[in-house]
Amino acid sequence: MRGLILAVMAALALPGQIAFTRMESPHFELYTDGSKGRAADILEHFERVRSFFLQTINPRETPGKPRVVVLNSAKTFATFVERKSTIAYYLGLPHRDLIVVGPAGKGADNQTITHEYLHLLVHQAGMRIPLWMNEGIAEVYSTLQPVGQKMRVGTPIQGHMLRLRYDWLDIRQVLKAESYGSEEHVGPFYSMSWAIAHMLLLEDDLRPKWTRFTAAMERGIPIEQALRQAYGLTPQQLEQHVQGYIRGKTVNVVEFNFKWEEWKGAPATRPATALENGLTMVDLFLSGKDVAGAARHAERLAGEFPREAGPWEALLTARMWERNKEAGAVAAREAFARGTRNADLLALGASLGGAEARAMLDRALTVDPEHFEGLMELAALQLQAGEDGAAFATLQRVRRLGAADAARYVRLFVYAAQRSGNEAAAEAAVKEFRAYAVSERDKAEGEKMAGMMGRSVTGVLVEVGCSASGQVLHVDSGGVRAIPVDAGQTLRVSGVEFDLHCGVMKRKPRVRVGLSGEGKARALEILR
Ligand SMILES: [Zn+2]
Numbered sequence: 001m002r003g004l005i006l007a008v009m010a011a012l013a014l015p016g017q018i019a020f021t022r023m024e025s026p027h028f029e030l031y032t033d034g035s036k037g038r039a040a041d042i043l044e045h046f047e048r049v050r051s052f053f054l055q056t057i058n059p060r061e062t063p064g065k066p067r068v069v070v071l072n073s074a075k076t077f078a079t080f081v082e083r084k085s086t087i088a089y090y091l092g093l094p095h096r097d098l099i100v101v102g103p104a105g106k107g108a109d110n111q112t113i114t115h116e117y118l119h120l121l122v123h124q125a126g127m128r129i130p131l132w133m134n135e136g137i138a139e140v141y142s143t144l145q146p147v148g149q150k151m152r153v154g155t156p157i158q159g160h161m162l163r164l165r166y167d168w169l170d171i172r173q174v175l176k177a178e179s180y181g182s183e184e185h186v187g188p189f190y191s192m193s194w195a196i197a198h199m200l201l202l203e204d205d206l207r208p209k210w211t212r213f214t215a216a217m218e219r220g221i222p223i224e225q226a227l228r229q230a231y232g233l234t235p236q237q238l239e240q241h242v243q244g245y246i247r248g249k250t251v252n253v254v255e256f257n258f259k260w261e262e263w264k265g266a267p268a269t270r271p272a273t274a275l276e277n278g279l280t281m282v283d284l285f286l287s288g289k290d291v292a293g294a295a296r297h298a299e300r301l302a303g304e305f306p307r308e309a310g311p312w313e314a315l316l317t318a319r320m321w322e323r324n325k326e327a328g329a330v331a332a333r334e335a336f337a338r339g340t341r342n343a344d345l346l347a348l349g350a351s352l353g354g355a356e357a358r359a360m361l362d363r364a365l366t367v368d369p370e371h372f373e374g375l376m377e378l379a380a381l382q383l384q385a386g387e388d389g390a391a392f393a394t395l396q397r398v399r400r401l402g403a404a405d406a407a408r409y410v411r412l413f414v415y416a417a418q419r420s421g422n423e424a425a426a427e428a429a430v431k432e433f434r435a436y437a438v439s440e441r442d443k444a445e446g447e448k449m450a451g452m453m454g455r456s457v458t459g460v461l462v463e464v465g466c467s468a469s470g471q472v473l474h475v476d477s478g479g480v481r482a483i484p485v486d487a488g489q490t491l492r493v494s495g496v497e498f499d500l501h502c503g504v505m506k507r508k509p510r511v512r513v514g515l516s517g518e519g520k521a522r523a524l525e526i527l528r
Contacts, residue, residue, distance in 0.1 A: 018076065020069075020277055023267040029065045031272055031280045034072030038109070040267055042070060042101065045113045047263035052144065052151060055258050059121050060400075063367065064342065066097035066120060069280060077102040080288035085186050088112045090119035091287045094320065094344055095313040097123070098283050115142040128218055128404045132174050135190055136197025150255040154202045160191040164246050168192070171239040175223045196238070199245045202252040206231065219403040220439040229438075275305050282314045286321070294318045302334070309338035313345055320348070328352055336360050347373040350381075357381060370399045379412060386528035388420035406433060407445045414449055419512065419527065421458040421477060457481060458512045458527075466502035473521050475513055483513055486520035495526035 020031040025043040027050055032039040046068065053059055071077040080100065081089065087105040091098045097120055105112045118138040122129065143155040167188045174192045181189060200206050200213065213230035217223065227233050233241065245251065272280065278301040285294035295318040302311035312335035319328035332349025336356060340346065346364035350357040351373070358381060364374040375398050382391035395413045410433040417426035430453055434446035459477030471485040485491050493500060498509050514523030 017277060017281065020272040020280055021269060022272040022276055023269045024065075025263060025265065025267050027065060028068055030068040030070060030267070031276070032070040032072070033076065034070070036269060038072070038106065039070050042068065042109055042113060043267050044263055045110050046117065048260040049114050049117050049144070051261040051263075052258060053117070053121060056256065057121070060124055062097065062124055062344075064096065066099060067280070067283065069098065069100045069284065071100065072103045074103050080284050082289075083180070083183060083186060085183065088116050089287070090116040090123070092120070092123040093283060093286060094317045094348065095342055096283060098287060100284070100287060111142045114144050115139060118142070126400075126402045126404075127214070128402070129214060130175065130217065130223065131177050131179070132189070132193040133197060133214070133217070136193035136195075137201070139190060139194035140197050140201055146259060147255060149257075149259065151258050151260065152253060152255050154198060154251070154253045156198075156251050156253075157194060160194045161246065161251075163187060163191045164195060168243075171196075171242070172235045175227075175235060192242075195242050195246050198251065199242055200231075202254050203245065204252065215403065216438065219406075219436075220441055222439075275301065275308060275310065278304075279310050279314060282311075282318075286314070286317060291318050291321045295322070307338060309335045309340040312338060313340055313342060316345055316349065325352055329354055332360070336363070341367050343368040343371045343374060347371060347377055350374075350377045370397070372398060372400055372402075372405065376409070376412065379416060383412075383416060383419065388416060388527070391416040392420040392422055392425075406436070407442055410449065411445075414452070418456060418458055421510075423458065423477070427453050455515050456512050457483065457515065459510070460508050461505055461511045461524075461526075462508055463504045464500065464502050471502075473511075473513055473524065475511065483515070483519070483521045486516050486518075486522045491521060492523045493526070494523070496528050498526045500524075500526075 018033050020033060021036060021039070023030045023032065023036065023039050023043060025047050028043055028046045030039050030043050077100075081102070086102065088099065088101040091100070099113075099116045099120065101109070101112060101116075115138040118141050119134060122134055122137065139157065139160070140154055143153075143157060145152050145155065169185065169188050169192055171192070174189060174196070177189065180186045200210055209230045213226055216226035216229055221229070224235060227235065227238060231238070278297065282294050282297045282301070285291075285297060295315060298311045298315040298318060302308075302315065305311060312331050316328055316331035316335060319325075319331050329349070329352035332345065332352055333354060333356060335345060336349060336359070341363065343364040346360045346367075350360040350364070357377070361374050361378045361381070364371050365378065368374070375394055379391040379394040382388070382394060395409070395416055398409060401409055410429050413429050414426045417423070417429065430446065430449045433442070434450060437443045437446045457475055457477055459475040459481070461473060462476050462480060463474040465472035465474065465482070470487045471491070473483045473485065475481050475483060492514075495511075496509070498507075510527040512525045512527060513521045514525070516522045
């Protein structure tokens, strides 16, 4: 009973509203509940770090400034984090990139910011990498600092070095971890992630193999196999290497010929509006996994600010997290009607169906003509509508294709290519996919697709020959081909209603003929 009352009181103690100060620099916006001095320093460092990575890896930035929330109240910050040891976090919300910085890191803000910014880059790049690698990279780069005309990367972190002398987790657990584990495991997990990433990224012999290693993992190859392929190491051997590396006399530190740009401008500063305050709270609730609280807040804001898309954008995220697609579709429509220009949300909204799906995709692809999910959704809708040629053209517009999405893309591409009579393109796509497939999953998928190749012919049906020995379909697919109908089974006819008769067709329909193993027709689909 006592526990219950305390729980209720804790719930009531949730911050209802914080009057934030809003600050803005060229590429970030920041909301703080406290010192403007600290907030301005944080913004300055974000701009520096961004300028560095813009030069070195040229990341793909999403439109819309990432939102940084600096909470100086320990009590407030604690309501949104699960672990006591957390000092900051990054969250890639569907409607916004969010970085929340707590009070504890004061004095070490730069390192924290660089760490969280790395998470943002990994997310924006669409990299699908294991937790240890995400944290490891972020930790290795967190100590980034200018030294003379260069940037130094990899300055050893004393806390990690010390901890690893007495605390060591089973490396196989670290490599496979999908969560941080219990409170006492968090520290060693970060330390080991840092040590592994540090060695693989900065050790002279290993550094050149990093790209291959990460690419393998993106393609879904299990970690042990990826390690063996890229480095020729088992997890146990990797563990020995890391131990030797950490205990050795030297740990590599690398200096790059890049500088960051100091941003000297003053951030535009003003009290946040009621809408901005509200939306920031919704994001914080979402980050604290209080999805119901976030949805309630967003709904109230939508009522208070009926012309704004923002509350509906956040509500769409909340509904999707609740796995409520119907309510999600409503939120997407409302956000669309209020002019949202967030391509991710528009593509998501279109995938939920509804009469406005096409219009949503039009807008998404105007904002970002190469938006992957947008192009995939549009092609799927075009195929549904029988616009096979248009679907094929849409899929040819895809320029950015992550390894993890390759199978899904090629499957749809092959389907559209075959339906639109581009057999050669379909075959080439499958061939290329199989050449690059390395994971067991992709290999099996490639084999399946190859098995489907040549099993159908798409073209114009010009004549059905009928004789005592059976029927023959004459299909023009860039040259007329005579396809005997499999006598053993009746021809299955599907698709658009059409009067099929023996002889020359007066109205010549586009068809796809499904073939048996011996190349005989066993199915005939009349296409629109
Ligand atoms: Zn992190």
